[in-house]
Amino acid sequence: MITGIWDVELKTPIGTLAATYEFTGTADGFTGTATSRDETVALVDVVVDGQRVTWRQSVTRPLRLDLDFDVIVTGDELTGHSRAGRLPRTAVTGTRRA
Template identity: 65%
Template sequence: MTAILGIWDVTIKTPIGSLVVEYMFTAGDDGLRGVATLRGDTTALDDIAVEGSRVTWRQSITKPMRLHLEFDVTVDGDQLTGHSRAGRLPRSAVSGARRG
């Protein structure tokens, strides 16, 4: 679980362009929590799961359109790579770095 803890600057390469999103993962009494912040809008993450270096989660967004996203990334030290998917839309590449 500790592999993902911290604040991450994550780039998501979507069909409409790249988005740079801040993700923050923390450990609470009830498990792992996370939020994503883009342009001042913060969204809670759901169903965060960690299996070794693999981390998955879900989140819903309303801008630029209403979508339900599923993320699947691998953490390697202070770097993460993987993809996100919104329903039947093509996968979007995800990469990020943990803030020092």
């Protein structure tokens, strides 16, 4: 359900950030990476529970942050949010590539 390549936008207080996410199914669950223009990072603790998908990741650009994601996947669309500690939630939307 989450497997594939996704074009994702994060609407942050400093502007909209675009990233490409790739999720892969394995015998042990799911793994993935997130790539922005400056870096590629591994996704940690990817959990699929029905349509809900959660994961964690760390980034160093534009700021050093540890992010928690919580999204709902409906077909080839995802919507939800990410959160970095005490910072406000960031809206997350994405579309799976064909």
